[in-house]
Amino acid sequence: MNAWMRYPSKSRSALIVLIMVILTIWILVQTGAIKARFRVKRTGISEKVVSLPEPSLKGNMSVEEAIYRRRSIRDYRQEPLSIKELSQLLWAAQGITFQKYGFRSAPSAGATYPLELYISVKEGGVSGLQAGIYHYSPFDHTIELVKKGDFSEELTRAALDQPWVRKAAICIIIAANFERTTSVYGERGVRYVYLEAGHVGQNIYLQATALNLGTVAIGAFHDDWVQSIVGCSEHPIYLFPVGRRW
Numbered sequence: 001m002n003a004w005m006r007y008p009s010k011s012r013s014a015l016i017v018l019i020m021v022i023l024t025i026w027i028l029v030q031t032g033a034i035k036a037r038f039r040v041k042r043t044g045i046s047e048k049v050v051s052l053p054e055p056s057l058k059g060n061m062s063v064e065e066a067i068y069r070r071r072s073i074r075d076y077r078q079e080p081l082s083i084k085e086l087s088q089l090l091w092a093a094q095g096i097t098f099q100k101y102g103f104r105s106a107p108s109a110g111a112t113y114p115l116e117l118y119i120s121v122k123e124g125g126v127s128g129l130q131a132g133i134y135h136y137s138p139f140d141h142t143i144e145l146v147k148k149g150d151f152s153e154e155l156t157r158a159a160l161d162q163p164w165v166r167k168a169a170i171c172i173i174i175a176a177n178f179e180r181t182t183s184v185y186g187e188r189g190v191r192y193v194y195l196e197a198g199h200v201g202q203n204i205y206l207q208a209t210a211l212n213l214g215t216v217a218i219g220a221f222h223d224d225w226v227q228s229i230v231g232c233s234e235h236p237i238y239l240f241p242v243g244r245r246w
């Protein structure tokens with residue numbers, strides 16, 4: 001009898017499971033899937049990191065009412081959003097809701113989290129924030145200024161002159177790093193990334209509705225132009241202008 005066979009069959013099975021778990025973790029680390037889940041991505045003007053207020057876990061509107069009331073809103077009052085409202089929207093879109101594993105408000109295939117959020121804040125768009133492009137870090141619930149200036153006009157032109165982009169106080173740009181998901185799922189990962197953006201978009205819609213804000217999903221824009229305005233390496237796939245509704 002060889003040494004392996006001397007172990008009771010239960011111990012052998014346990015050992016095989018353990019080896020498989022270790023192998024799976026090793027593969028996820030190598031492919032970047034785990035790194036993406038816990039990484040704080042800092043690329044911008046590092047002294048310009050803004051801590052966002054804690055998101056609220058109780059609102060004034062039920063999820064049923066928010067689903068019922070959700071509409072695409074394209075006309076906004078020229079009033080700033082508060083930093084609390086911005087915090088709530090970003091948390092609903094991609095906030096971490098289970099610290100232990102870094103799981104987020106929206107589901108992600110294999111928890112590969114391919115999406116990055118950027119926010120274009122126009123002049124006077126958010127009380128207390130200077131105009132610019134910010135990147136959201138779910139890991140510490142902060143935003144970092146990556147580009148100073150009001151890009152709402154250029155973003156409007158890149159979005160085929162849709163005037164609601166100009167009118168909105170902010171525009172959330174959902175950008176994708178496809179490689180994070182395709183490195184695990186191959187070509188099928190491309191589909192998963194777009195599905196995931198849909199989940200994030202619906203969370204933005206419902207949270208905006210519950211806060212009595214207006215938003216609209218925008219799929220019609222020049223990808224490369226928006227990417228150069230934002231200055232990101234990821235691919236912009238969805239825009240959500242948000243403003244205070246009438």
Ligand SMILES: Cc1cc2nc3c(=O)[nH]c(=O)nc-3n(C[C@H](O)[C@H](O)[C@H](O)COP(=O)(O)O)c2cc1C
Nearest residue numbers: 070071072073074159162164216217218219220221
């Ligand atoms: C993938 C996608 C892309 C869209 N792109 C645009 C767009 O570029 N501009 C726009 O004004 N609305 C856009 N919309 C919003 C739709 O026009 C809107 O959802 C539809 O008219 C139904 O209205 P409702 O959202 O109020 O139910 C888009 C919606 C989806 C799901």
